[in-house]
Amino acid sequence: MMRLLKIELHKVRNNRSFKVLSILYIIALFLMSMGVMPFLQWLKNKFADFNAEQIDPTILPFYEFPDIWQNLTSVAIYFKILLALGLIYSITNEYTYKTIRQNVIDGLSKQEFIWSKILMAGFLSAASAIALLVMGLITGLIYSTEISFALVFEDMYFLLAFFLQLFAFLLFTQFIATLIRKPIMTMGLMFLWVVLIENGLFIWGQVKGEQWVEYLLPVKSINSLIHVPFPKYALMEIQDYIAWPELALVIFYGGLFYWATTRLVVKRDL
Amino acid sequence: MDTVLSIKNLSKHYGRIKAVDNLSLEVKRGSVYGILGPNGSGKTTTLGVILSVINQTSGDFEWFGKPGTQNTRKKIGAILEHPIFYPYLTAVQNLKIVCDIKEVPYSRIEEVLDQVGLVLRKDHKFRTFSLGMKQRLSIASALLCDPDVMILDEPTNGLDPQGIAEIRDLIINIANSGKTIIIASHLLDEVQRVCTHFCVLQQGKLIHDGLVEDVGKGATIVEVKADVEHLEEVLEASKMTSGIKRELDKYTLTMVEGFGAVDVNEYLFKQGITAKHLILKVKTLEKQFLEILAEQGGGQQ
Ligand SMILES: Nc1ncnc2c1ncn2[C@@H]1O[C@H](COP(=O)(O)OP(=O)(O)OP(=O)(O)O)[C@@H](O)[C@H]1O
Ligand SMILES: [Mg+2]
Numbered sequence: 001m002m003r004l005l006k007i008e009l010h011k012v013r014n015n016r017s018f019k020v021l022s023i024l025y026i027i028a029l030f031l032m033s034m035g036v037m038p039f040l041q042w043l044k045n046k047f048a049d050f051n052a053e054q055i056d057p058t059i060l061p062f063y064e065f066p067d068i069w070q071n072l073t074s075v076a077i078y079f080k081i082l083l084a085l086g087l088i089y090s091i092t093n094e095y096t097y098k099t100i101r102q103n104v105i106d107g108l109s110k111q112e113f114i115w116s117k118i119l120m121a122g123f124l125s126a127a128s129a130i131a132l133l134v135m136g137l138i139t140g141l142i143y144s145t146e147i148s149f150a151l152v153f154e155d156m157y158f159l160l161a162f163f164l165q166l167f168a169f170l171l172f173t174q175f176i177a178t179l180i181r182k183p184i185m186t187m188g189l190m191f192l193w194v195v196l197i198e199n200g201l202f203i204w205g206q207v208k209g210e211q212w213v214e215y216l217l218p219v220k221s222i223n224s225l226i227h228v229p230f231p232k233y234a235l236m237e238i239q240d241y242i243a244w245p246e247l248a249l250v251i252f253y254g255g256l257f258y259w260a261t262t263r264l265v266v267k268r269d270l
Numbered sequence: 271m272d273t274v275l276s277i278k279n280l281s282k283h284y285g286r287i288k289a290v291d292n293l294s295l296e297v298k299r300g301s302v303y304g305i306l307g308p309n310g311s312g313k314t315t316t317l318g319v320i321l322s323v324i325n326q327t328s329g330d331f332e333w334f335g336k337p338g339t340q341n342t343r344k345k346i347g348a349i350l351e352h353p354i355f356y357p358y359l360t361a362v363q364n365l366k367i368v369c370d371i372k373e374v375p376y377s378r379i380e381e382v383l384d385q386v387g388l389v390l391r392k393d394h395k396f397r398t399f400s401l402g403m404k405q406r407l408s409i410a411s412a413l414l415c416d417p418d419v420m421i422l423d424e425p426t427n428g429l430d431p432q433g434i435a436e437i438r439d440l441i442i443n444i445a446n447s448g449k450t451i452i453i454a455s456h457l458l459d460e461v462q463r464v465c466t467h468f469c470v471l472q473q474g475k476l477i478h479d480g481l482v483e484d485v486g487k488g489a490t491i492v493e494v495k496a497d498v499e500h501l502e503e504v505l506e507a508s509k510m511t512s513g514i515k516r517e518l519d520k521y522t523l524t525m526v527e528g529f530g531a532v533d534v535n536e537y538l539f540k541q542g543i544t545a546k547h548l549i550l551k552v553k554t555l556e557k558q559f560l561e562i563l564a565e566q567g568g569g570q571q
Contacts, residue, residue: 003370003373006370007367007370007371010359010363010366010367010370011356011359011367014358014359014363015358016358093356097354097355098352098354099355099356101323101350101354102354102355103367104321104322104323104340104343105321105322105323105343105348105349105350106343106344106348106368106371106372106411107340107341107343107346107371107372108340108371109339109340112340267325268325269318269323269324269325270323270324
């Protein structure tokens with residue numbers, strides 16, 4: 001396993017697009033988890049400039065334990081697109097340069113090749129979850145009004161759910177990239193699928209009252225594992241836990257894309 | 271001698287094209303095996319199948335008497351067609367990846383780069399290499415694992431004459447150390463010099479296989495030139511030849527068995543004729559190759 005991860009790290013370490021994307025991703029995560037309070041402060045000052053001191057956005061309990069975990073993860077998941085782009089390049093490059101062929105000739109099995117990419121995706125997902133944990137603890141300890149051991153750890157399982165969500169999405173990305181083998185067309189198809197097809201079908205399902213349609217939409221299913229909590233600040237009722245059936249669905253889709261990727265690579269001539 | 275590679279009834283079809291058609295052959299340990307054939311005869315496809323990057327339509331192959339796995343490939347040094355590396359990585363970085371795949375220590379990198387004469391460019395990106403340098407790097411890469419078997423698909427493609435000579439010496443060196451080498455090539459002269467065995471493919475079918483040393487066998491051919499009018503009659507009267515062909519002032523004799531260049535020389539001298547040109551011709555692989563293809567109803571179709 002370490003061997004495969006090492007091979008993968010050698011491949012991406014000097015790759016410019018991968019470096020740029022990961023730096024962007026780290027900056028985005030950092031700004032998101034550290035930047036909300038300064039932003040609210042800034043808003044407050046702006047309001048004060050307009051003599052509207054009674055509006056105080058800083059009372060928004062974004063960093064309150066234990067809500068912080070759902071808040072952070074439900075925002076951070078949007079940045080997955082940057083990791084997905086990195087993965088798309090790392091996979092499609094292997095086909096453009098035909099290096100996958102040489103890798104297999106040199107003694108990597110096709111299965112190991114897939115695993116090396118998956119390990120990388122898992123490694124990045126885990127690193128993201130750990131980064132969120134660290135930054136969540138720091139900002140939470142700074143801004144949370146109530147701090148106790150139980151409160152801090154209460155909803156921390158959202159980080160695990162976040163890891164799973166990210167990982168499952170990257171498995172989906174791996175499948176599309178392996179299917180298409182060209183970076184731009186992969187991005188095009190993913191955009192088309194996520195934005196037009198899934199949303200279209202979702203809306204169609206809502207309109208027709210056919211709720212089950214949304215479970216057939218893999219990206220939608222993955223995205224909705226962690227529900228967006230913010231409407232609750234407008235006193236709406238929001239699912240503030242992870243539902244087992246939704247979790248099972250995400251795992252199912254992750255497994256499905258892994259299986260489909262394997263089929264593609266094993267059946268195909270390189 | 272035990273068998274390194276055996277291919278049994280292998281076929282690969284691309285739609286209606288039969289790239290490899292019911293091919294069977296065996297490569298013995300320690301041999302240098304040349305695979306010859308016109309363009310599109312299925313050489314690269316065959317090598318792709320035995321390296322598990324192309325799925326065969328039917329048939330089997332075995333490495334060392336067992337079905338091939340990635341562990342067998344780790345002990346094989348192989349290049350197919352073009353050198354393939356990560357263009358944005360340097361020579362050393364690329365070879366590190368190969369080392370990790372083959373589970374070979376990085377210390378080998380310096381040795382193989384030295385062997386192919388690329389040490390000076392080791393920290394340059396692969397993208398900046400000339401074709402010959404790329405070719406050398408891929409040979410270095412194939413040497414990394416100190417392979418039991420080397421598979422080379424047109425290894426001298428794009429090399430300068432000095433490079434070709436170096437690679438030839440390298441191949442001979444490797445072969446002398448007891449390793450098995452499989453080469454697909456169009457340079458018949460090179461194949462004749464380095465190979466012990468060869469086979470000829472045409473349209474995916476095996477149409478000939480045999481020893482390279484047998485190529486020169488068969489009737490002896492002698493070329494003669496001399497400044498006399500009646501040379502042809504004199505030669506015919508000798509009864510040593512079964513056929514005489516004339517090209518300008520040069521006579522090509524197909525000798526009756528048991529007679530050679532010495533006999534011709536001695537005979538002419540007794541007749542009071544001194545030859546100004548007398549050569550024993552060895553049949554080249556190239557000639558044999560073209561004959562084999564011609565027997566099959568003519569080269570490419
Ligand atoms: N991916 C493919 N799809 C369709 N046909 C293919 C494919 N790869 C090879 N072929 C066909 O298979 C046949 C054998 O090709 P191959 O590359 O094995 O020939 P070769 O002997 O290596 O030729 P060369 O001397 O030119 O390298 C050719 O007719 C070729 O067109
Ligand atoms: Mg070829």
